[in-house]
Amino acid sequence: MSSKVDYKFWTLCLIQKEDHVLLLDRTHDEFKGFIPPGGKVDFPESFTDAAIREVKEETGLDVHHVTYKGLYEYVNPTKNERYIIMNYSTDQFSGTLLTDSLEGKPTWIHIDQLMDIPMQHSIRRRLPYMLEEGTFEIHVEWDDEKDEEKHVHIKKT
Template sequence: MSENIIYKIWTVIMIQDGDKVLLLNRQHDKFKGFLPPGGKVDFPESFVDGAIREVREETGLEVSNLVFKGISEFVNPAVNKRYIMMNYWTKDFTGELLENPSEGELHWVKIDEAKELPMQEDIKIRFDLFFEKGTFEIQTVWNEEKNRPEEVFIKKT
């Protein structure tokens, strides 16, 4: 059965500067709302290299010293798909923000105000976990028929 499963891997990088984080206000396709920069990992690049590349492409910043915070995933048993997101945090970056990035407007947002913005539910679920000690694993089981999450499991270590 595992040979029939479609796997897709993304990265998300929470970039912190003091009491603020960098978020994209993404308004295209089905992933709308404020979210950290990130994107698909190209084969055969490493997860960290993919994360660094995505931040550079989406923001113009060069990030370093990424801290692995956890894995979040969507599992859709009805269509044999598993979407895996590698989540990182950093406070180390150089460069200037892009003026007109293609993925959405860039905003430095106060951490304690960020979840008040329009944000995808899965980003809200893991947002605070980026700033806690340890790592996390979040699994969301998708209900294809109802087109919504069926169950969400959160484990912290």
């Protein structure tokens, strides 16, 4: 087994307006469902700058006072891969919301409906932590042979 690890970095930013959050309705690839705006971090960009840029590209909005909420990571020991997603939130934004985006249709969803709409399991798992005070770390070890989660560790502060 090689000691070199392949690191990949992404961001997500949950935008809240009163009792609604802004999600993208993704329908174009294998990651279908509702998801907060976000994407890959471009080197040498900071994680926060990447989150702000991705929100602008995917929603048309400029976010302000972005708050770090937590870390979500997948570790695949078989392939020596580590996928790290930095999660942010804000309720301060300006600009005009796009009617559509390459990543999905921006849609305001009432907080009470979040657990009833289609979304990836990893998004559903972290949304409650993103809406609460404090930060979180979710560490998922992937079983490559079974193509499923092997261990999940959640820490909340």
